[in-house]
Amino acid sequence: MYKNSKVAVIIAAAGRGRRLGSNVPKQYLKIGGEYVIAKTIKAFEDIDEIDYIFVVTNEDYTRMCAEIVDERGFSKVEGIVPGGSRRQDSVYNALQEINARKPGVSMVLIHDGARPFIEKNVILNVLEETENTGAAVACVAMKNSVRMMEAGGQASKSVDRTDYYSVQTPQGFRKSMLIDAYDRAYDDDFEGTDDASIVERAGYDIAIVDGDYGNIKITTKEDLPMENRVGTGFDVHQLTEGRKLILGGVDIPYDRGLLGHSDADVLVHAVMDALLGAAALGDIGKHFPDSDDQYKGISSLKLLAQVKKLLEENYYNIGNIDVTLIAQRPKISPYIDEMRDNLSEVLALDRTRINIKGTTTEKLGFTGREEGIACEAVCSIYR
Numbered sequence: 001m002y003k004n005s006k007v008a009v010i011i012a013a014a015g016r017g018r019r020l021g022s023n024v025p026k027q028y029l030k031i032g033g034e035y036v037i038a039k040t041i042k043a044f045e046d047i048d049e050i051d052y053i054f055v056v057t058n059e060d061y062t063r064m065c066a067e068i069v070d071e072r073g074f075s076k077v078e079g080i081v082p083g084g085s086r087r088q089d090s091v092y093n094a095l096q097e098i099n100a101r102k103p104g105v106s107m108v109l110i111h112d113g114a115r116p117f118i119e120k121n122v123i124l125n126v127l128e129e130t131e132n133t134g135a136a137v138a139c140v141a142m143k144n145s146v147r148m149m150e151a152g153g154q155a156s157k158s159v160d161r162t163d164y165y166s167v168q169t170p171q172g173f174r175k176s177m178l179i180d181a182y183d184r185a186y187d188d189d190f191e192g193t194d195d196a197s198i199v200e201r202a203g204y205d206i207a208i209v210d211g212d213y214g215n216i217k218i219t220t221k222e223d224l225p226m227e228n229r230v231g232t233g234f235d236v237h238q239l240t241e242g243r244k245l246i247l248g249g250v251d252i253p254y255d256r257g258l259l260g261h262s263d264a265d266v267l268v269h270a271v272m273d274a275l276l277g278a279a280a281l282g283d284i285g286k287h288f289p290d291s292d293d294q295y296k297g298i299s300s301l302k303l304l305a306q307v308k309k310l311l312e313e314n315y316y317n318i319g320n321i322d323v324t325l326i327a328q329r330p331k332i333s334p335y336i337d338e339m340r341d342n343l344s345e346v347l348a349l350d351r352t353r354i355n356i357k358g359t360t361t362e363k364l365g366f367t368g369r370e371e372g373i374a375c376e377a378v379c380s381i382y383r
């Protein structure tokens with residue numbers, strides 16, 4: 001309840017998000033582990049002045065939306081309404097539902113499901129001005145200079161940008177005004193670009209209130225905040241006679257090799273553990289146990305390919321990898337380029353994102369005594 005008005009919010013989430021180049025509509029993608037739509041609903045659920053929430057969603061996602069609402073215990077969600085073919089049809093469906101289910105509502109806010117970063121103060125600005133004037137829209141001043149096309153695109157002139165605002169949501173309206181405007185738009189077959197344009201056409205004034213530059217609508221992949229993570233890996237294998245020395249997938253001529261269940265490629269093992277660690281997917285022992293015969297003598301590059309697949313299944317991309325191999329002998333510098341090429345090929349990662357370097361421990365410790373070789377790796381991943 002805002003002052004004396006019962007307030008309903010329509011969250012317009014029926015879009016199919018084709019512009020994002022994803023099969024999943026943007027409002028059903030996750031940011032920081034939570035669905036965009038859930039973040040948007042929560043912003044309104046948490047505000048005392050809001051009484052009811054109606055979510056309009058396309059029919060393929062009605063069940064998923066209901067589950068999301070249920071799991072999070074959003075108690076103000078009164079209806080999940082199937083969307084229409086255009087945005088205005090979706091909003092109209094929700095308006096009918098509000099009228100039927102909550103006739104006492106006198107103020108309606110409409111908000112894009114793909115604007116999850118909406119702040120409380122913007123919602124309250126819109127409520128206050130809607131209460132005062134009947135129709136209010138959150139807007140921000142234009143930051144960029146603006147030009148207008150002239151002579152059919154042959155010329156252009158600069159215009160005073162202080163006269164122009166970018167429109168956001170929420171857009172708030174007295175319910176009677178909104179229904180009148182929508183009825184008239186349908187009578188005249190008018191299609192508006194947003195709710196304010198429909199209400200304006202019916203002869204009502206629209207007030208502008210302060211929006212927020214952070215209140216973006218997620219439209220393209222670039223709008224999704226990136227989740228960056230890092231991981232570390234460390235591995236040691238014993239040097240022994242009668243084994244090949246495989247490092248970074250390269251068979252290095254040497255009088256001894258590393259002992260292990262697979263090809264004992266200590267470098268690739270450290271890289272795999274770093275990648276799995278960054279994604280919180282455990283370690284190589286969990287995915288490729290040495291009790292399992294299918295991994296006996298296997299090239300570790302094949303296991304690395306499986307780790308890459310696991311990352312992909314969890315939507316992660318690799319940012320970079322940095323590796324330090326700790327060995328007294330042999331010198332690895334002649335083989336570094338080939339190792340980088342191997343990792344680059346298996347991970348489909350540009351070699352400028354892969355660094356491999358060697359160090360000794362000045363003849364100290366087990367690596368210094370040439371009893372074994374150790375390797376550590378750090379990586380970054382993102383999604």
Ligand code: MG
Nearest residue numbers: 235236266269
């Ligand atoms: Mg190992």
